[in-house]
Amino acid sequence: MKLNPHISVDCVIFGFDGEKLKILLLKRNISEDGNPVSSVDYKLPGNFISDEEDLNTAANRVLKDLTGLENIYLKQFKVFGKPDRVSKEKDLKWLHDTTGLPIRRVVTVAYYSLIEINRSKIELTGNNKAEWVSIEEARELAFDHNDILNAGLSTLRTKLQFEPVGMELLPEKFTLRQLQTLYEIILSRKLDNRNFRKKVLKVNYLTAMNEKEKDVAHKPAQLYSFNKELYLNNFIQFEGFQF
Amino acid sequence: MKLNPHISVDCVIFGFDGEKLKILLLKRNISEDGNPVSSVDYKLPGNFISDEEDLNTAANRVLKDLTGLENIYLKQFKVFGKPDRVSKEKDLKWLHDTTGLPIRRVVTVAYYSLIEINRSKIELTGNNKAEWVSIEEARELAFDHNDILNAGLSTLRTKLQFEPVGMELLPEKFTLRQLQTLYEIILSRKLDNRNFRKKVLKVNYLTAMNEKEKDVAHKPAQLYSFNKELYLNNFIQFEGFQF
Numbered sequence: 001m002k003l004n005p006h007i008s009v010d011c012v013i014f015g016f017d018g019e020k021l022k023i024l025l026l027k028r029n030i031s032e033d034g035n036p037v038s039s040v041d042y043k044l045p046g047n048f049i050s051d052e053e054d055l056n057t058a059a060n061r062v063l064k065d066l067t068g069l070e071n072i073y074l075k076q077f078k079v080f081g082k083p084d085r086v087s088k089e090k091d092l093k094w095l096h097d098t099t100g101l102p103i104r105r106v107v108t109v110a111y112y113s114l115i116e117i118n119r120s121k122i123e124l125t126g127n128n129k130a131e132w133v134s135i136e137e138a139r140e141l142a143f144d145h146n147d148i149l150n151a152g153l154s155t156l157r158t159k160l161q162f163e164p165v166g167m168e169l170l171p172e173k174f175t176l177r178q179l180q181t182l183y184e185i186i187l188s189r190k191l192d193n194r195n196f197r198k199k200v201l202k203v204n205y206l207t208a209m210n211e212k213e214k215d216v217a218h219k220p221a222q223l224y225s226f227n228k229e230l231y232l233n234n235f236i237q238f239e240g241f242q243f
Numbered sequence: 244m245k246l247n248p249h250i251s252v253d254c255v256i257f258g259f260d261g262e263k264l265k266i267l268l269l270k271r272n273i274s275e276d277g278n279p280v281s282s283v284d285y286k287l288p289g290n291f292i293s294d295e296e297d298l299n300t301a302a303n304r305v306l307k308d309l310t311g312l313e314n315i316y317l318k319q320f321k322v323f324g325k326p327d328r329v330s331k332e333k334d335l336k337w338l339h340d341t342t343g344l345p346i347r348r349v350v351t352v353a354y355y356s357l358i359e360i361n362r363s364k365i366e367l368t369g370n371n372k373a374e375w376v377s378i379e380e381a382r383e384l385a386f387d388h389n390d391i392l393n394a395g396l397s398t399l400r401t402k403l404q405f406e407p408v409g410m411e412l413l414p415e416k417f418t419l420r421q422l423q424t425l426y427e428i429i430l431s432r433k434l435d436n437r438n439f440r441k442k443v444l445k446v447n448y449l450t451a452m453n454e455k456e457k458d459v460a461h462k463p464a465q466l467y468s469f470n471k472e473l474y475l476n477n478f479i480q481f482e483g484f485q486f
Contacts, residue, residue, distance in 0.1 A: 006249035007324065007350050051348065055324040079322055079352050081250065081298040105294060107250050107350070109322050 003048040005101040009059040010046030010145065011074065012112040012152030013067075015132050016169045021185050022117065022132040023149060024124075026066060028142055030090050031097065042133065043142035044149070046108065048099070059111045068125030074111040077155045078148075081107035085144045094142070112152045116169045135188075160186055164205065167226035173209055175221040176200065205231035246291040248344040251351040252302040253289030253388065254317065255395030256310075258360040258375050259412045264428050265360065265375040266392060267367075269309060271385055273333050274340065285376065286385035287392070289351065291342070302354045311368030317354040320398045321391075324350035328387045337385070355395045359412045378431075403429055407448065410469035416452055418464040419443065448474035 013024035025042040032038040045066040049058035055076070064070040086092065086106045095103050117132060124130045138149060159165050166182045167174075180196050200206060205227045212220040256267035268285040275281040288309040292301035299317070307313040329335065329349045338346050360375060367373045381392060402408050409425045410417075423439050443449060448470045455463040 004249070004348065006247070049324070052326055054326065055322055055350070076322060079298055079319060081292070081352070083295055083297065105247065107298070107352075109324070109350075 001050040001052070003099065003101060004051055005048055005099070005103055006106060007055075008046055008048045008106050008108040009055060009062055010044045010080075010108050010110050010148055011059060011063045012044060012077075012110060012149055013063070013069065013072075014112065014114045014152070014156060015117040016114070016182065016185070017117040017132070019185075020134045022134050023138050024067060024069075025131055025133045025138060025141070027129040027131065028094060030094060032090070032093075041140065041142055042131075042138065042145075044145045045128075045130065048101070048106075055109050059109070066128045067130035068123060072113050072115060074113050076109060077112050078110050078151050079107060080110060080144060080148055080151075081105075082144065088143070091143050108148070110148050110152065112155060114156065114165065114169070157187060164203075164226060164228075164231055167206070168228075170226075173211065173223040173225055175213060175223060177221060179224070203231075244293040244295070246342065246344060247294050248291055248342070248346055249349060250298075251289055251291045251349050252298060252305055253287045253323075253351050253353050253391055254302060254306045255287060255320075255353060255355040255392055256306070256312065256315075257355065257357045257395070257399060259357070259425070259428070260360040260375070262428075263377045265377050266381050267310060267312075268374055268376045268381060268384070270372040270374065271337060273337060275333070275336075284383065284385055285374075285381065285388075287388045288371075288373065291344070291349075298352050302352070309371045310373035311366060315356050315358060317356050319352060320355050321353050321394050322350060323353060323387060323391060323394075324348075325387065331386070334386050351391075353391050353395065355398060357399065357408065357412070400430060407446075407469060407471075407474055410449070411471075413469070416454065416466040416468055418456060418466060420464060422467070446474075 011024070015022040015024060024045060026045055028041050028043050029036070030039045030041060045063055047058075047062045047066070049055060050061075053061065056074070059074050059076075060070065063072075063074070083105060085108075086095070086103060092103060095101070135149075135153070138146075140146070141149065156165070160183070166179060166186065169182060170178055176197055179200065180191060180193070183196070184191055207225050207227045207230075209223040209225055211223045213223060214220065254267075258265040258267060267288060269288055271284050271286050272279070273282045273284060288306050290301075290305045290309070292298060296304065298319070302317050302319075303313065306315075306317065326348060328351075329338070329346060335346060338344070378392075378396070381389075383389070384392065399408070403426070409422060409429065412425060413421055419440055422443065423434060423436070426439070427434055450468050450470045450473070452466040452468055454466045456466060457463065
């Protein structure tokens with residue numbers, strides 16, 4: 001497979017494990033001053049595209065090769081092409097050491113996905129030390145990967161306003177408290193309880209079940225479920241312009 | 244300016260002139276068999292990026308250089324990178340003749356914009372024979388530009404469901420008939436009159452004026468205006484999840 005050193009793909013894979021919003025990262029060994037591993041940092045799963053493949057194919061191939069993840073929904077969300085995005089000495093050296101390719105300027109196409117880590121029983125099978133790292137801990141990533149992660153996060157937060165992203169990440173039956181916690185985690189701030197309930201209960205695709213929490217120390221809370229079909233209808237209705 | 248022959252930008256500039264949805268295209272002279280202009284076709288305004296510039300800068304520069312258009316809102320919407328997207332003989336020859344660059348594979352970042360052709364008093368000042376061509380007439384464009392145009396059109400139609408794109412393209416005061424015509428033009432199909440009115444009148448950011456049409460042969464219709472402020476509020480309200 002002949003790699004194209006001008007164009008790469010990078011994958012921002014968000015994961016939720018019921019408690020934290022995480023990001024799938026690869027450990028990178030930096031060799032300096034003749035020391036084979038003088039430091040370690042993290043990067044997004046990504047690589048150059050090959051000459052024969054389309055961008056989407058490349059993103060799926062790279063993700064599978066590096067982390068073992070496959071058959072997940074990957075969405076192109078932005079292209080990063082600042083002329084100096086690959087210019088730090090340690091990044092250039094690492095690229096040279098790992099690819100042997102002549103690197104000048106690299107434009108990267110960023111993809112994202114959102115995964116429920118536990119429910120989907122994901123196994124990371126790559127040999128590349130892929131890890132789920134909590135968002136707060138993903139500091140000082142390689143290249144401009146912090147910019148890419150932030151843009152991905154911002155895409156996710158916008159999506160949260162249009163689509164019931166959160167509800168799909170929760171168990172089939174959930175409490176409003178669980179839903180609020182998920183929103184607080186993704187938005188990274190506390191929300192007003194009363195306000196949250198008021199707004200959330202306005203949407204008709206959140207269905208109250210004939211059921212309450214069981215085996216809890218506190219007063220059992222009402223359980224809800226997400227009615228995807230109703231959501232899709234509601235959504236179209238709102239638009240007013242879907243004729 | 245040193246061009247990077249691996250990455251280009253292409254601009255899908257939609258224009259509405261009150262009657263038709265148009266697209267801004269450039270005429271391309273094809274020379275074959277020693278004949279300097281043996282045929283003519285159309286392409287989207289686009290070019291390679293230069294080594295020193297970011298993608299957005301490149302898109303604005305290319306559009307200005309080729310058509311004279313500047314200071315318009317350009318939005319990245321998709322990247323096109325099929326391995327064989329630049330492989331037709333006439334495309335390769337044209338690129339060779341016009342750029343002199345060694346061309347192998349080109350990944351292009353597509354941008355789009357929507358312009359009210361008359362109101363914005365746009366002057367096309369480039370020397371490149373830029374023209375507004377109606378969408379139906381934009382057949383058999385160069386490279387994969389029909390795919391890019393179609394993806395842009397599909398983006399525009401989706402946007403139409405989320406944002407009052409149409410209302411911003413109409414005069415300050417408009418009739419529901421004008422609005423419906425605009426939607427029919429962008430969606431490229433007839434809409435049911437009653438259904439359209441019913442759906443459109445549901446949104447509170449469409450304000451009925453204390454005014455009717457003047458100097459018309461038929462019964463004067465009610466005039467409406469688009470209340471952008473109310474739209475923004477309404478939009479957020481609907482979301483339910485904007486805390």
